[in-house]
Amino acid sequence: MRRRDLLAMLGGIAIAWPRAARAQKPAMPVIGYLGNGKPSAVPSRQRETFRQSLRALGWIEGQNVTIESRWAEGNPDRLPALVAELVEARVDVLMLAGPSAIRAAQGATRTVPIVFVVLTDPVTAGFVKSLARPGGNMTGLASEFEELITKQLQLLKETVPSLSRVALLHSRDSEPSVLGAAESATRSLGLKAQTLTVARVAEFARAECGAAKVVLGGRSMGGRMASQAVAKGLACDGLAFLAYPLHPPGQESKLRDAHQALLA
Numbered sequence: 001m002r003r004r005d006l007l008a009m010l011g012g013i014a015i016a017w018p019r020a021a022r023a024q025k026p027a028m029p030v031i032g033y034l035g036n037g038k039p040s041a042v043p044s045r046q047r048e049t050f051r052q053s054l055r056a057l058g059w060i061e062g063q064n065v066t067i068e069s070r071w072a073e074g075n076p077d078r079l080p081a082l083v084a085e086l087v088e089a090r091v092d093v094l095m096l097a098g099p100s101a102i103r104a105a106q107g108a109t110r111t112v113p114i115v116f117v118v119l120t121d122p123v124t125a126g127f128v129k130s131l132a133r134p135g136g137n138m139t140g141l142a143s144e145f146e147e148l149i150t151k152q153l154q155l156l157k158e159t160v161p162s163l164s165r166v167a168l169l170h171s172r173d174s175e176p177s178v179l180g181a182a183e184s185a186t187r188s189l190g191l192k193a194q195t196l197t198v199a200r201v202a203e204f205a206r207a208e209c210g211a212a213k214v215v216l217g218g219r220s221m222g223g224r225m226a227s228q229a230v231a232k233g234l235a236c237d238g239l240a241f242l243a244y245p246l247h248p249p250g251q252e253s254k255l256r257d258a259h260q261a262l263l264a
Contacts, residue, residue, distance in 0.1 A: 028063075028064055028065055028066055029059075029064070029065050029066070029092045029093075030065070030066045030067075030068050030089065030090070030091040030092050031065060031066070031067045031068070031091065031092065031093055031095060032068050032069075032070075032083075032086035032087075032089065032091030032092075032093065032094045032095065032112075033067055033068070033069045033070070033094075033095045033096070034069075034070050034072070034079070034082060034083055034086065034094065034095070034096040034101050034104075034105070035069060035070070035071040035072065035096075036071075036072050036074070036076070036079075036097065036098050036100070036101060037071065037072070037073065037074050038071060038073050038074065039069070039071055045254070049248055049251075068086060068089055068091055070082040070083070070085060070086055072101075076100040076101075079100055079101050079104035080104045080107060080108065082104075083096075083101070083104045083105050083108045083109075084108050087108050087109045087112055091112060092112070092113070093112065093113045093114070093115060094109075094112055094113070094114045094115070095115050095116075096114070096115075096116055096117075097116060097117040097118065098117075098118060099118060099120065099125060101116070102114070102116050102118060102125075102127055102138075105138075106127070106138070109137070110136065110137055111137060112137060113137050113138075113139075114137055114138045114139075114140070115139060115140050116138065116139075116140035116141075116142075117140055117141045117142070118140065118141075118142045120142065121142065121181070122134075122138075122140070122142045124180070124181075148219065149181045149182050149185045150181075150185040150188060150189070152185075152219070152242065153166070153182075153185050153186060153189055153191070154189065155242070157189060157191070163191065164191060164192060165191065165192045165193070165194070166186060166191050166192075166193050166194075167193070167194050167195075167196060168182050168183065168186070168193050168194070168195045168196070179195065183195065213237040213238065214236045214237050214238075215236065215237060215238040215239065215240055216229070216230065216236045216238075216239055216240070217239055217240030217241055217242065218241070218242065219241075219242040219243045220242075220243045220244070220245050221245060223239070223240075223241035223242065223243060223244045223245075224244060224245055224256060226239060227239055227241075227244075227259065227260060227263060228259055230263055231259040231260070231262040231263055239263065
């Protein structure tokens with residue numbers, strides 16, 4: 001090879017090298033985590049449980065897997081840009097929760113696997129094709145389907161037999177399909193419903209509806225989150241749990257009731 005050709009080849013490598021280095025896959029698999037709130041809002045036990053679960057599967061952070069996190073700090077408008085950053089970083093899988101984050105991820109990639117948690121029907125919301133065969137690049141955990149909402153209203157009617165009208169207070173950030181399921185459930189039980197979209201349900205019920213009593217509650221994680229909100233100062237007159245996750249699955253010794261001492 002002539003000297004001139006050799007120098008030209010080396011020069012081409014020197015120019016292309018930084019570009020190629022940026023495009024290379026990271027040395028170990030990367031989990032992209034997209035959080036809706038602030039890092040400080042996620043309990044340390046929850047983070048450690050996640051890492052323990054990874055370790056049980058043979059994945060140890062810093063040794064054979066990396067976790068890359070982005071946080072929306074309570075601003076859903078930031079989600080599209082944050083998920084785009086994670087996709088640009090070439091993560092191997094995205095983990096996220098909530099309808100807004102899921103839609104942002106849908107718009108950012110159709111190839112990176114997405115694992116989600118959502119408290120609504122993912123089929124009705126258009127996130128997956130079916131529960132049995134999600135299709136595409138999305139899968140995850142979901143609850144709060146129409147039959148569950150119907151059961152909640154049935155229990156309410158059994159508790160108050162004279163009940164004929166209900167107010168459905170719908171948070172602006174909630175998934176529309178949940179509201180649709182609630183409206184359908186009220187019709188099936190012969191109840192009249194008035195739907196109001198508000199920013200903060202409990203405050204609205206007390207200030208605008210003249211509610212004498214405001215009772216918060218939920219099923220499983222919903223009940224736990226309601227109790228934590230009250231423990232942190234959210235005003236209400238009572239809590240109603242349809243179920244409560246007292247401990248993580250398979251970890252009976254790790255109780256989730258420490259904050260309940262603040263509820264009295």
